[in-house]
Each structure stands twice: as C-alpha cells, then as structure tokens.
Amino acid sequence: MFKKIHVGALALAGVAVLCATPLAAQEITVTSWGGAYTKSQEEAYYKPFTAKTGTKVVVQDYNGDLAEIAAQVKTGNVKWDVVDVELAEAIKGCEEGLFEKIDASKLPASDTGTPAAKDFGPGLVTPCAVATIFYANVVAYDKAKLGAKGPKSLNDYFDLAKFPGKRGMRKNPSVNLEWALMADGVAPADVYKVLATPAGVDRAFKKLDTIKSSVVWWTAGTQPPQLLASGEVVMTSVYHGRVVDANVKDKRDFALVWDGQVQVPDLFVIVKGSKNAAAAQEFVRFATSTTALAEQAKWIPYAPARASSLAKIAPATKEWLPNGGHAGRQMLTSAEFWSEYGDDLNKRFSAWLAK
Incomplete structure (x- = not known):
C-alpha cells in the first residue's frame, strides 16, 4: 500500500x-x-x-x-x-x-x-x-488471536468479562479520560463539558478503575504493536498509523476499532x-x-x-485515514481544554496511578 x-x-x-x-x-x-x-x-x-x-x-x-x-x-x-x-x-x-x-x-x-x-x-x-x-487514537487487536470474535466498539475495551485479558494503555490522562466517559455513555459532543466538572472527572476515573488492574502501560508509539505481537495484551490503545505500518512492514494481521476514535x-x-x-x-x-x-x-x-x-x-x-468515513463515534481533542485543565488532570492521573 x-x-x-x-x-x-x-x-x-x-x-x-x-x-x-x-x-x-x-x-x-x-x-x-x-x-x-x-x-x-x-x-x-x-x-x-x-x-x-x-x-x-x-x-x-x-x-x-x-x-x-x-x-x-x-x-x-x-x-x-x-x-x-x-x-x-x-x-x-x-x-x-x-x-x-x-x-x-x-x-x-x-x-x-x-x-x-x-x-x-x-x-x-x-x-x-x-x-x-x-492521527487517531483507536483500539487495536490481533485478528490472528481473536478473529471474527474481536472487539467491535470502544465499550468492548472496558469489558473484561466479555474480553478477559490485559489492555495496553498510554500512560497519560489525555484520550484515556475521554474514552472512559464515552464508554460510560457520554456523547462525544458532551465529553469536555462533563470532564470540566469535578463530578465528571470522578466519573471518568471511576470508569478507568474498572480496568486498572488489567492495564499494561506504554509511553512510546512503537510499543502497542509490540504488545499485541507478543500476546502481552489482548487489545491496546494505539496511534492508528502504527498498526497499518505493522501490518505492511511486519505482515501482521492487526485490526482497528474506529469507534471512539479521538483525533489529534x-x-x-x-x-x-x-x-x-x-x-x-x-x-x-x-x-x-x-x-x-x-x-x-x-x-x-x-x-x-x-x-x-x-x-x-x-x-x-x-481508506486508512481518520477522516476516511469510518462508522462509530469520533471526536477531536480539545487543545483549549487540555491547555486549561491539563496540569490538574495530570496531577490527578499521577496520584491515581500511585494508588
């Protein structure tokens, strides 16, 4: 390609x-x-x-x-x-x-x-x-392992009963908090309005609590495809282009879940x-x-x-671009929101990690 x-x-x-x-x-x-x-x-x-x-x-x-x-x-x-x-x-x-x-x-x-x-x-x-x-932050999984039974939505990423196993997640509050609220039923257009409130922040972290024990944290974009390839995680958050690259360069059979994508x-x-x-x-x-x-x-x-x-x-x-007409929920990151609330949310995230 x-x-x-x-x-x-x-x-x-x-x-x-x-x-x-x-x-x-x-x-x-x-x-x-x-x-x-x-x-x-x-x-x-x-x-x-x-x-x-x-x-x-x-x-x-x-x-x-x-x-x-x-x-x-x-x-x-x-x-x-x-x-x-x-x-x-x-x-x-x-x-x-x-x-x-x-x-x-x-x-x-x-x-x-x-x-x-x-x-x-x-x-x-x-x-x-x-x-x-x-680019888009999306969920990815290995079709060689899950096949047609793989996740279909962002909600599946948070469903440990339906899809047991580890999740790869970037060690950063951005995207994770947006995902948590969308998976908890908040419409993409309302995510930042909710997240700008103390109750909304609590709600997002409560949702993250449901999978925290099963998270493998990553910090570099090269890591998610490696986590999938090794089988260390059953699915992971990822920058979408890294999955396409792994499929082309390394002949992997990774799939993307476009629902819930956060574009940055x-x-x-x-x-x-x-x-x-x-x-x-x-x-x-x-x-x-x-x-x-x-x-x-x-x-x-x-x-x-x-x-x-x-x-x-x-x-x-x-066809592989974030704006390629994919089905499912999507939203753009709000730089204004993260510029205003980022310091506080980073502190809250660090404290949450340390618990």
Missing part, C-alpha cells in the same frame, strides 16, 4: 513548491516521536530538505513532554531546533515562551495557488506552530533560542508544503493538515 518514493523526485517537487534562497549548508535537529512516524518524516521532509538546501537534519526522539523543552530554554542550552508537538502542547508552550514565533504569511501557497491561510484546517496554524498531520493534530514548533532559527524556519515552511504533506501519507496513513495535500492522496490510502 505504501511505496518507496524517489528522494530526487521529491527534491525537485520541493523546488517547485518552495522558491527560496538556498541556505548555507549547516545542521538542524528535529525531534519527533520515533518509529514509523519519524521514518515517514525522514522520507517526506528530511531527505528532500537536505537535498534542496544542503542542511543536514539530525533526528532525535522524545515522549512529548514539554519539560524537556522548558529545561533547554531555561538553561539556555538549546539542543533541539524543531520539535513535533501535539496541539495542546503547542498552545501551552507558546504561552510560556518556549517557542519562536512563526510568520504564517510566509508559509507556501498550495501548488494551485491557494494561500496557506485558506488551505490549512481551522486552528491548525498558530502564532508558534504549523500543523502537519492529524501534530504540529512543528521551533524552540526558543534555537541557534539555527533561520534554517529551522525554512525547514518548517518546506515540510508543511502541499507536496511534502501528501508524500508523508505514502509512508504512514495520517491525514495531512492541508486540503490541497489530501487531494493528492490515493484512494487506497484514504
């Missing part, structure tokens, strides 16, 4: 999309989430950018914690230039002065001339960040005090062009943030 693409061809496409003065050869560090996701960025962004500008891209992985970025900015020892963050962190980090401003007017128009401001989805370009993709955008930011800020700005403009975002989907089926990029994606790939 996902084929290799010729780096030289991508470089020429990048030249057509972005006409900019070549930068002096140097080096920037781009920090992301690792695994198949970083691989997709290497092929669609990093290699073509280096071919076009001569600037080498050094790759680092992290777990999404803003504390690592804050420590670099606070000490003045900034080692990362560009970082891939989720929307809530993009907003919070900008408010806290952790990121450089990005001039949206300098983002490239689409290949058909549509201004970037009209090509990106609502809220996907902020004062300090530009979106690349959005990822964005590029530039760390405040970056010693390579000019090259970092140029990289962000390159990587968020129509062609680059469309090319990334050839390597991992995450939905591009630009409408013009989505139009370039083959139908066979679109």
Whole structure:
C-alpha cells in the first residue's frame, strides 16, 4: 500500500513548491516521536530538505513532554531546533515562551495557488506552530488471536468479562479520560463539558478503575504493536498509523476499532533560542508544503493538515485515514481544554496511578 518514493523526485517537487534562497549548508535537529512516524518524516521532509538546501537534519526522539523543552530554554542550552508537538502542547508552550514565533504569511501557497491561510484546517496554524498531520487514537487487536470474535466498539475495551485479558494503555490522562466517559455513555459532543466538572472527572476515573488492574502501560508509539505481537495484551490503545505500518512492514494481521476514535493534530514548533532559527524556519515552511504533506501519507496513513495535500492522496490510502468515513463515534481533542485543565488532570492521573 505504501511505496518507496524517489528522494530526487521529491527534491525537485520541493523546488517547485518552495522558491527560496538556498541556505548555507549547516545542521538542524528535529525531534519527533520515533518509529514509523519519524521514518515517514525522514522520507517526506528530511531527505528532500537536505537535498534542496544542503542542511543536514539530525533526528532525535522524545515522549512529548514539554519539560524537556522548558529545561533547554531555561538553561539556555538549546539542543533541539524543531520539535513535533501535539496541539495542546503547542498552545501551552507558546504561552510560556518556549517557542519562536512563526510568520504564517510566509508559509507556501498550495501548488494551485491557494494561500496557506485558506488551505490549512481551522486552528491548525498558530502564532508558534504549523500543523502537519492529524492521527487517531483507536483500539487495536490481533485478528490472528481473536478473529471474527474481536472487539467491535470502544465499550468492548472496558469489558473484561466479555474480553478477559490485559489492555495496553498510554500512560497519560489525555484520550484515556475521554474514552472512559464515552464508554460510560457520554456523547462525544458532551465529553469536555462533563470532564470540566469535578463530578465528571470522578466519573471518568471511576470508569478507568474498572480496568486498572488489567492495564499494561506504554509511553512510546512503537510499543502497542509490540504488545499485541507478543500476546502481552489482548487489545491496546494505539496511534492508528502504527498498526497499518505493522501490518505492511511486519505482515501482521492487526485490526482497528474506529469507534471512539479521538483525533489529534501534530504540529512543528521551533524552540526558543534555537541557534539555527533561520534554517529551522525554512525547514518548517518546506515540510508543511502541499507536496511534502501528501508524500508523508505514502509512508504512514495520517491525514495531512492541508486540503490541497489530501487531494493528492490515493484512494487506497484514504481508506486508512481518520477522516476516511469510518462508522462509530469520533471526536477531536480539545487543545483549549487540555491547555486549561491539563496540569490538574495530570496531577490527578499521577496520584491515581500511585494508588
């Protein structure tokens, strides 16, 4: 489904999309989430950018914690230039002065001339960040083990009687609390209204209590497919593209449960005090062009943030995108909610884990 693409061809496409003065050869560090996701960025962004500008891209992985970025900015020892963050962190980090401003007017128009401001989805370009993709948090299971009797809904994830065994779950309150409320009967449109109340928070944690003893915690996106493959869990939460990658690359037979999916955008930011800020700005403009975002989907089926990029994606790939018309409940993460309530909910989650 996902084929290799010729780096030289991508470089020429990048030249057509972005006409900019070549930068002096140097080096920037781009920090992301690792695994198949970083691989997709290497092929669609990093290699073509280096071919076009001569600037080498050094790759680092992290777990999404803003504390690592804050420590670099606070000490003045900034080692990362560009970082891939989720929307809530993009907003919070900008408010806290952790990121450089990005001039949206300098983002490239689409290949058909549509201004970037009209090509990106609502809220996907902020004062300090530009979106690349959005992915879905979903439930996955191994069809080789469960076959046609596998889970069909998010509620099955919380049903230990019907599906005994361990569950993989990301060690983070985000998504888990939304899932708990949806599984407890809250409509997706009402989840954040309920979760903004003390009673709603209690309700979510009470639902998580029902499976806590059967949870295997994961922190990196590479882990859920491994947990399924080893049989350590019967089902797991997962970034949906990681399952597709495992099926293609490792010939697995993992299935996705789209019901209850929580969609999350990822964005590029530039760390405040970056010693390579000019090259970092140029990289962000390159990587968020129509062609680059469309090319990334050839390597991992995450939905591009630009409408013009989505139009370039083959139908066979679109079937695996979060917005591919899947049945079941779905919702978008609320960056505003997590920016406002995230600190308190993280503390509550940590205390809950320690019980």
